[in-house]
Amino acid sequence: MHYKQLGNTDLKVSHICFGCWQLSPSWWGEVPTGPWTDSVKAALDQGVNFIDTADAYGDGHAESELGKLMQAEGLRDKFVIATKFFWNFTDGDKRYPDTTHDYILRACEASLRRLQTDHIDLYQIHSWDAITRPEEVARAFHQLKKEGKVRWFGVSNLNPEQMDLYANHFEVSALQPPYNLLTREIESRELPYCLSHNIGVLSYSALHRGLLGGRYTAETTFDDHRGKTPLFHGEGFKIILAAIEEAKTIATDLGLTMSQLAVRWVLTNPSITSAIVGVKQPEHITGIVKAADDVLPQKIWHDLAARFSKAKTAALAAAK
């Protein structure tokens, strides 16, 4: 496993990050705890030292499961833990964005309790909150840092202008955006911004929620949130599957599986510090780590980018 410094922090993180969103039953269905905890241990065995979660994943469920496991096995010091806040899910049945000073302090205490730890390594704002001033967020962050409850702060799903607004008031150490062969919007603005500001990037959905994993066929149907997601059904799905079949020959020539090729494509971009992969079972993580061994030759990287860009355009047109 290769490791990289996360932006301006003193955190050295693995190229592959273990993603915990899969422990959100309303999005992914019930994921059995046994295989999931085995996955965390398998990740550690493979050199993965970076875990991404959020308080909103299963309304605390993902953080609680991770906390229980770390406590039972004495694993806290083995991992750099990144978690997030943003969705207030404790105040009534409809969640809403909340980045107010008092809420941040409460959310952080609750995350620390669930994770059974005294500090969070990277505390991230899950998304942009249009109605709370950055100064107010910063006030809470400075307090959490002073109290030793959080080491570094990050943001997720933000553009450069939004990052600038926060960066005027506190140190932004990491961005968490989506990035994969089918989702490349951040290449033009967010990634250059992060490179020039020494902000680490832990990108998510490296496999486009499994689609780029090479395991689905035209007969596959999804009974979780993906069933209603564009590209996961109908003609568009078939067009992407055809592109994947072609890409598999490139993967085989490189001695890789399709999922490893897709993750290596992400990690070949030097702006990316770590690719987060969503995990339900040990094979998910053990099957992916080889992706981090090397980068792709330039010609192959561009060839894949062009193929999937063309396939996505055709798939979206077919889906209309």
Ligand SMILES: NC(=O)c1ccc[n+]([C@@H]2O[C@H](COP(=O)([O-])OP(=O)(O)OC[C@H]3O[C@@H](n4cnc5c(N)ncnc54)[C@H](OP(=O)(O)O)[C@@H]3O)[C@@H](O)[C@H]2O)c1
């Ligand atoms: N900040 C944000 O707003 C945000 C948003 C989304 C995700 N994230 C983070 O990023 C993580 C990953 O993103 P993601 O869950 O969207 O998608 P992902 O990593 O692109 O896809 C995860 C899915 O890929 C499949 N998979 C996993 N390992 C595989 C392997 N080795 N070979 C083949 N298929 C494999 C599994 O699909 P099956 O379920 O079909 O088995 C798994 O559920 C999340 O867990 C979360 O930590 C953050």
